[in-house]
Amino acid sequence: MTPIVVDTAADVVDSKDGATSLREALILAQSDGRDAEITFDEALKGERLVLTQGQLEIDRLKGALTVDGDLDRDGKADITIDADGGSRVLDIAGHRAADAEVALNGLVITGGRTEDSAANGGGINAAYADLSIRNSAIIGNATTGDSESGSSANTPLAQGGGIYAYRTGLEIDRSTISGNSTSGDYGYGGGLTIVLGELDIDRSSISENSTSGYFGVGAGLTALRTDSTITRSAINDNLTTGVNADGAGIAAEFGTMTIDDSTVGHNVTTGDDSDGGGLAIVSLDIDIANSTLAENVTTGLNAFGGAVASGGTIPGRAVDMKLTNTTVTGNAVADGAGAGLAINGIGDMIVENSIVAGNAVDNSLVGGPDTSDVLGGLTESNGGNLFGQEVVNGASPDDRVGVDPATVFARTEAIGQDAIAGGVLADNGGRTETVALAKDGPAIDAAVDADALDTDGDRLVFDQRGLPRAYDAVEGGGAVDIGSYEHGDPEDRPGLTPYTSLAEQIESIASDDLALVLEAVLGRMNGGDDTLLS
Numbered sequence: 187m188t189p190i191v192v193d194t195a196a197d198v199v200d201s202k203d204g205a206t207s208l209r210e211a212l213i214l215a216q217s218d219g220r221d222a223e224i225t226f227d228e229a230l231k232g233e234r235l236v237l238t239q240g241q242l243e244i245d246r247l248k249g250a251l252t253v254d255g256d257l258d259r260d261g262k263a264d265i266t267i268d269a270d271g272g273s274r275v276l277d278i279a280g281h282r283a284a285d286a287e288v289a290l291n292g293l294v295i296t297g298g299r300t301e302d303s304a305a306n307g308g309g310i311n312a313a314y315a316d317l318s319i320r321n322s323a324i325i326g327n328a329t330t331g332d333s334e335s336g337s338s339a340n341t342p343l344a345q346g347g348g349i350y351a352y353r354t355g356l357e358i359d360r361s362t363i364s365g366n367s368t369s370g371d372y373g374y375g376g377g378l379t380i381v382l383g384e385l386d387i388d389r390s391s392i393s394e395n396s397t398s399g400y401f402g403v404g405a406g407l408t409a410l411r412t413d414s415t416i417t418r419s420a421i422n423d424n425l426t427t428g429v430n431a432d433g434a435g436i437a438a439e440f441g442t443m444t445i446d447d448s449t450v451g452h453n454v455t456t457g458d459d460s461d462g463g464g465l466a467i468v469s470l471d472i473d474i475a476n477s478t479l480a481e482n483v484t485t486g487l488n489a490f491g492g493a494v495a496s497g498g499t500i501p502g503r504a505v506d507m508k509l510t511n512t513t514v515t516g517n518a519v520a521d522g523a524g525a526g527l528a529i530n531g532i533g534d535m536i537v538e539n540s541i542v543a544g545n546a547v548d549n550s551l552v553g554g555p556d557t558s559d560v561l562g563g564l565t566e567s568n569g570g571n572l573f574g575q576e577v578v579n580g581a582s583p584d585d586r587v588g589v590d591p592a593t594v595f596a597r598t599e600a601i602g603q604d605a606i607a608g609g610v611l612a613d614n615g616g617r618t619e620t621v622a623l624a625k626d627g628p629a630i631d632a633a634v635d636a637d638a639l640d641t642d643g644d645r646l647v648f649d650q651r652g653l654p655r656a657y658d659a660v661e662g663g664g665a666v667d668i669g670s671y672e673h674g675d676p677e678d679r680p681g682l683t684p685y686t687s688l689a690e691q692i693e694s695i696a697s698d699d700l701a702l703v704l705e706a707v708l709g710r711m712n713g714g715d716d717t718l719l720s
Contacts, residue, residue: 193227197238221250231257234266241274247286256292261321266294274298280315287316298327303343307350316355323362324348331370343372346379354383363392371400375408385414393422402428404437414443420618421450429457433466444641445474449618458486462495473641475510478670480611483518491528492517504533513669515544516608523552524561536566539633541669543574544591546602570634596622616651620671629668638666
């Protein structure tokens, strides 16, 4: 297939000017129903293509279409498509009876805006098509819906400030969704909303997105009736400001979700009855492994679950949640309970090899024992956990409760009115921020090795940063550490850093470690990828 080359930044449709605009290229690509590729002339590298004739359209696509803006193949976006606040940037409508595929690579999608209450997706609106976004940035897009509907609306309006996807297989790889917003009641998903789809996020960041309005849930990501996978990614610094605006980082209802090697941090809900600073989940099967949930906050009245709020009180709406080698710390609730985990309703709550400590509740709305770390009870524990609370319902006799978080983490900061020692997110190497462990703390060599598994049930060979786990076979006696972080500095193993190629790693480590690395190659790498995190 010969690519269609865009050679002008002008947004024109003129068959006689001797140039090809992006709008013209999209028309040509869809003219015969065949697979097509659009790329850009080298002279356009770094150019901003401003839309002056409304949104770009991929209409009733029946084949595969690639738009490639990575002109020098360095994994970075070289082309910016800017709607300049005048329209949505891109509308993708696949054919319901066809296998439509759209691939966007090396693009910045920005300046998109919709102002109709029924208009979703300020940056990208996609339906009935598989969409992959790689090496791209979805930045500074917005939807504005109805701000007068109030609690009687009960209908989502103007969703997905950055991206809205409906019945779409959406893949996001090495990309950023940032600075997008929804405003108006029931405006879900400031960064991204996906409905009745499949979502795969890898090596990406969803950050600094916002929702503003009654029931404006999921400022970073809203996933409804969707199966989602999040790997080696960061969901950070997202904000909801409306009443009942749950899940500043992630809001999810129905479907499944797995989170591996990722951080959900610094997310904030500010409205009353807005639960789940990090995650708000209902009627969901969710499995979180080798990840960090830290420094998430609910600041409104009657708002539960600084890190996670889970709900589902009737059959068919339960949450089944599992945490494995995950660190939950530094989260706070101003007026509610369960700053770490707020578990409400039926369903399984399984915790293995995890730290839930150093979370703070200022004004507890629940009487009885302290619920700063966990509100509700566990259905299963493997005995390899650390809790800051003195009493955790369902904890194993082998779990350690009442642990002083100041002894667990290498660095803490006082949070809440009681100056609880919360672990601090920092750049400790790797793609995402983590919370480092104290060298001689209670988490060191204290996990149950047999349960140190990722969400696929495979052995956790690396910690969240990409550094090897210290199993008995490697270190000669000690178990792996509890939580997402394995104590040790990249300098302790020369040549072995999160960004080193697999070949270099195998050559640079001791032969005793070789089996673990090869297991990682077979179990975690896909498609011949030669790097761990880069």
